[in-house]
Amino acid sequence: MTASFGPSVTRRLIIKGIGAVALVGLGHATLGPWPALAAANDKYPEDAFKQKNANEAIKALYGRDHEASDKVKLDAPEIAENGGVVPISVRTTLNDVTSISFVVSENPFALAASYKIPEGTVPAVANRLKMAKTSNVIALVEAGGKLYSATKEVKVTVGGCGG
Helix, strand or coil: CCCCCCHHHHHHHHHHHHHHHHHHHHHHHHHCCHHHHHHCCCCCCHHHHCCCCHHHHHHHHHCCCCEECCCEEEECCCEECCCCCEEEEEEECCCCEEEEEEEECCCCCCEEEEEECCCCCCCEEEEEECCCCCEEEEEEEEECCEEEEEEEEEEECCCCCCC
C-alpha cells in the first residue's frame, strides 16, 4: 500500500506557509519602520502632498520661493515611454542639505516625493515617478536655509512609440 498525499495535506502546507509569511510580515511591520519613525523629527507634510499646483505644493512644503542652481543636477529622460515608471535622480554639491523633493507640474497632485536628508548623508536621491502626461519635473534642494532647484521637461508618450 502506498501513502497518498491528498488535497488535505496540500491545504495544510499552504495554510502553514501563509501563517509563516504573515508572521514574517508582522515582524517586519513591527520592527522595520520604528528606526525610521524614530529618526524622523518633522511632521509628515500632508498639506503639501494634497496640492494640485506646483507652486502651491512648494509653498506648502517650504514656505518660500526657489532659485535655479547649476549645483543641482537633475537626471531624467527626455522621453518617457512609460509614464507609470519614470526614472529620475538628483544630486548636488551644495553643503548643509536638509531635504530633497520632486514636483511634477502636470500631475493631479504636484508633489511626487520629499526626503529629509540627515546630516552627514550624501545629498543624492533616485526614484521612479508616475507621470500623468508630459510635464516639467522640478527637483528642489534645501541647503543652508535656502531653496535651490533644477527643472527638466519630460515628454510622456502614449503607447510607448517614442514619438
